[in-house]
Amino acid sequence: METNLPDTPVCRKRNIRDNTLDDAQLKTRCPLDNGRHNCNPISASFPTNQLDSLPLELIIEVLLQVDIPSLTRFRGLNRRTMQLVNSVRQYTAMIEHCPNIIRAIVSIQVDAFDCSTLYRTLCTSRCSTCNHFGDYLYLIDCRRVCYFCFTELPEYFPLTSHAASRLFTLNAKSNAKSFRKLFELVKPPSILSLPGRYCCGSLTRGGNLQSRRLRLYDRRAVAESLTGSGLSQSDKTNTEPKRFMAIISAPVLLNGGRQVDRGFFCLGCRNEHRDKNKHFRIKYTTEGLSGHIAKYGRVVERIPKIPGTGFMHVKKD
Structure with missing residues (x-):
């Protein structure tokens, strides 16, 4: 069940295509079979296996500690494992409300994180590095993040192995070999990016075309794990494609996963570009929108603009 649109003039999407993983044709690339098979309880005459000797509650607790790719592979083994994974409430809530994240x-x-961590993160709303609604997930280490943070902060700019090696300061001869050994030992969180277009563009075109997959490592984890002298690297912020390759939009799960809040953009702020407290890029949860209106005033249509094309905040006297 999704939260209803509030009375305030709002919209779900802007006429901007950011070319994140939301635009990576995930339904085609990774079709899910959830809901396509009959997983009714297996009869008592069906042969049992070693899993059936354990209490279901214990099995669920174990499955919650498994990462999503491994959980998906386990689910596909047979009918019994499919039934077990489908009995995990947190997993089924995410499949119902945000299958593209899976x-x-x-x-x-x-x-780098398990099913339980993903679910807990989706039940939160605040960006992990500021006070705005974090309407995206940074998938390398499962952090909620807002548009400003993931396009501007260094920690959301992932590294290739070549760039990461520049953080590790050794003499020229031993640098590459020692770095590879240490990297294998540390194993910082990483992703294998998808080919496609990334970073800002119009609804019909734009973005930076990346034709091959890149292994990208979490910058913060690399910096914490390796002794380095910093990294001087070109950063184009919101036009840097690597910043968008691990980003996907994320709703807020409410009431134990039974409801979902996908957030709203305030139409009264649609032309605001300078003030980051009410920038047109800021998205609000239903609760956050109420606070926004209380602070800046109700939204009314501009006069004599064409109806429906302009809105503004008006404070009560």
């Missing part, structure tokens, strides 16, 4: 995680091979 598709993206499987497609880019994210294994």
Whole structure:
């Protein structure tokens, strides 16, 4: 069940295509079979296996500690494992309300966090590095993030192995070999990107075409794991494609996963570009929108603009 549109003039989407994983044709690349098979309880005459000797509650707790790609592979083994995974409430809630996140995680091979961590993150709303609604997920390590943070902060700019090696300061002869050994030992969170267009563009075109898959590592984890002297690297912020390759939009799961809030853009702020407190890029949860209106005033249509094309905030006297 989805939260209803509030009375305030709002919209779900902007006429901007950011070319994140939302635009990567995930339904085609990673079709899910959830709901296509009959997984009714197996009869008592069906041969049991070692899993059936364990309490269902214990099996569910174990499955919650498994990463999504491994859980997906386990689910596909046979009818019994499919039934077991489908009995995990948190997993079924995510499949129902945000299947593209599951598709993206499987497609880019994210294994740094488990099913329980993903569900807990989806039940939160705040960006992990600021006070805005984090309407995206940074999938390398499962953090909620807003548009401003993932396009501007260094920690959301993932590294290729070549760029990461520049963080590790050794002499020229031993650098590459020592780095590879240490990298294998540390194993920082990473993804294998999908080919496609990334970063901002119009609804019909734009973005930067990436024709091959890249292994991208979490910058923060690399910096914390390796002794380095910093990284001088070109950063084009919102036109840097690598910043968009691990990003996907994420709703908020409410009431134990029974409801979902996908957030709203305020039409009264649709032309605001300078003030980051009410920038047109900011998205609000239903609760957050109420606070926004209380602070900046109700939204009314501009006069004598063409009806429906302009809105503004008006404070009460």
